[in-house]
Amino acid sequence: MTSIDASSTPSDDRSALRANCADCFALCCTAFGFQRSTDFPIDKPAGTPCLNLADDFSCTIHESLRPRGFRGCTVFDCFGAGQLVSQELFSGTSWRDRPDTSPEMFATFSVVRQLQEMRWYLVEAAERTAATDLMAHISRLRTGIQRILDGGTSEILACDVESLRADVRHLLIDVSEEARGGYLAGADTEPGDDLHPSADLAGRDLRARRLCGADLRGAILIGADLRGADLAGVDLLGADLRDTRLDGADLSAALFLTQMQLNAARGDEAALLPTTLDRPGHWTTASRASSPTDGELSP
Known part of the structure; x- marks a missing residue:
């Protein structure tokens, strides 16, 4: 195994924090386990290859994961941890070629994935703030995380992630x-909205509302209807967007939104997204484009 030195480390921007499955040893398909649920049709113990994994580390059912019940696979994002661990930290030698490295490789991947996610958020934080003290704090955190990654697997596994x-x-x-x-001045809030961090807004009808500046950090928005809503400046850090309706919503200036959250939600081609995120492929096929004034929540 090798550490990441300055000459091999990509610049700390979003280009280094995007998954490149072609350069990964299918770590998300092996390191993590899952149980039979609405997201997975089977049980898989951690540290074992998925039954759909091919010899070249590709997925044999990649084009039909959702119809076959593997929705969880289509939601996951490693923030570039897969290729970093596979190619940099383990020098391009797979767990199949060196089975003895698999426990360390899988454990390292779990930690690096969290570090990469933090780096993603810190990149956005640096873009959002003009405060000198906050910028200094961001810089310290980014430098600290990079130092951990540069220290190799021993430093990574020993770090205090929590x-x-x-x-x-x-x-x-x-x-x-x-x-x-x-x-906040442009927000269209009403009594009883209960828009606050960790709010339980599951199934809530918030269609065509101006929620500008609301703090929905960690909020439960499972199945909520946000069709046509203006989410400018809305903090969505860690919000649960599973099956949230985002048809026609404006998320272009939402705060701390990730690809995983979008992948878990439902939407259409009319939704406005941050330029740093991609429109999920299932939005145009599994979601029905609809007016924010339609009737009850579509099934």
Whole structure:
């Protein structure tokens, strides 16, 4: 195994934080386990290859994962951890070629995936704030995470991930407060909206609403109807968007939105997204484009 030195490390921007499955040893299909559920039709123990994994580490049912019940696979994003672990930290030698490395490789992938996610958020935080003290904090955190990655597998496995996540979380809250301040004046809120961090908004009808500047960090929005809603400046850090209706919604200026959240939601071609994220393929086939004034939530 090798550490990542300065000459081999990609620049700390989003290009280094996007998954490249072609350069990965299918770590998400092996390291993690899952149980039979609405997201997976079978049980798979952690540390074992998925039954759909081919010899070249590709997925044999990639084009039909959702119809076959593997929705969870289409939602997951490693933030580039897969290729970093496979090609950099383990020098391009797979767990199949060196079975003895698999426990360390899989454990390293689990930690690196979290570090990469934090780096993604910190890139956005740097773009959102103009405060000198916050920028300095962001810089310290990014440098610290890079130092851990440069230390190789021993440094990565020894790092205090939970403490680091807590530090990043507090920083993101501070950045959110600053960023949302410029949007709150345009919010269309009503008594009883209950729009606050960790709010339970499952199934809530919020169609065509201006929710600008709302703090929905960690909110439960499972099956909520946000068709046609304006989400400018809305903090969606860690919000659960499973089956949330986003048809025609404006998420172009939403805060701390990730590809995983979009992949878990439902939407259409009319939804406006941040330029840094991709429109999920299933939106145009599994979601029905509809007016925000339609009747009850579509099945």
